[in-house]
Amino acid sequence: MNEFNEKKIEFKKSISFPCSYLAGNTERRLYVNLNKNENNKLLISELTKNGFRRSHEHMYIPVCEGCNACISSRINIKGFKFTKSNLRVIKFNSDLSFKKNFDNSHKHYELFKNYCFERHESSQMIDMSIKEFNNFFFESKNENQVFDLVDSSNNLLGSILVDTLNDGYSAVYSFFDPYKSKRSLGKLLILKLINELKIINKPFLYLGYWIKNSQKMLYKANFNNVEFFIDGNWKNKNLTNF
Incomplete structure (x- = not known):
């Protein structure tokens, strides 16, 4: 994501919560709040290209302990x-x-x-x-x-x-x-x-x-x-x- 080298993007981790797709599993996400960033088209484009997904006003990627089943x-x-x-x-x-x-x-x-x-x-x-x-x-x-x-x-x-x-x-x-x-x-x-x-x-x-x-x-x-x-x-x- 070279386009963002000069600007700090704040990534945060969510708490763990029940997985929506695999019963019995828990999910945790690394996410970015889009409301705190400018030029969202470029940001969304670059993050999507690097495996992230948008949900409402956040871009996220799963960082679940012991599971890597989600594949972009x-x-x-x-x-x-x-x-x-x-x-x-x-x-x-x-x-x-x-x-x-x-x-x-x-x-x-x-x-x-x-x-x-x-x-x-x-x-x-x-x-x-x-x-x-x-x-x-x-x-x-x-x-x-x-x-x-x-x-x-x-x-x-x-x-x-x-x-x-x-x-x-x-x-x-x-x-x-x-x-x-x-x-x-x-x-x-x-x-x-x-x-x-x-x-x-x-x-x-x-x-x-x-x-x-x-x-x-x-x-x-x-x-x-x-x-x-x-x-x-x-x-x-x-x-x-x-």
């Missing part, structure tokens, strides 16, 4: 090729539009709540008020964008928040209609982002942490041309032991 993942767009399975998902959803969002409405919060109740009932996200949701999803001071999946009647089927980085996008959070499983909306959101990055000629889509033994995380490793951040370097999944 990203898709290398240049070498990405849509598989037959990818193309089937895109074709099946050809009636949907993928577009930038400029309006935070109650329909986003309602869909978010439905998604949490059906897919992540034990998550702390489920307790978010509409004000907290809007602050997180639409009113962040960081440079980000929201993309929506809508049908021909302008019904909202999915939404994804991404940080805009110097080298691409970082997928921060997504939610979608949990009752339309045949559409594979979670996968579709990622495929649409990949296409957006191809259009604007940016090289990477960061997917956050991948955990081998977490069912919730398995989808990330199934994308074409995925890279993992291992020992300070990004390595293609095919060149690792995972």
Whole structure:
């Protein structure tokens, strides 16, 4: 992170708390408060490239005692090729539009709540008020964008928040209609982002942490041309032991 050699960044360690992904484990984080730093786009870009992840107004990386299961993942767009399975998902959803969002409405919060109740009932996200949701999803001071999946009647089927980085996008959070499983909306959101990055000629889509033994995380490793951040370097999944 040479860009920050001349400026001190204050890193702190959190207390230990129950892990959200591996039952029985505890988690501890090394984090940076973004509200105390200038030029957050550059900071978020550099920290993301070095294995960090954004949560609300913090960038963090796990520093858990006795566990290193969380591995940062990203898709290398240049070498990405849509598989037959990818193309089937895109074709099946050809009636949907993928577009930038400029309006935070109650329909986003309602869909978010439905998604949490059906897919992540034990998550702390489920307790978010509409004000907290809007602050997180639409009113962040960081440079980000929201993309929506809508049908021909302008019904909202999915939404994804991404940080805009110097080298691409970082997928921060997504939610979608949990009752339309045949559409594979979670996968579709990622495929649409990949296409957006191809259009604007940016090289990477960061997917956050991948955990081998977490069912919730398995989808990330199934994308074409995925890279993992291992020992300070990004390595293609095919060149690792995972």
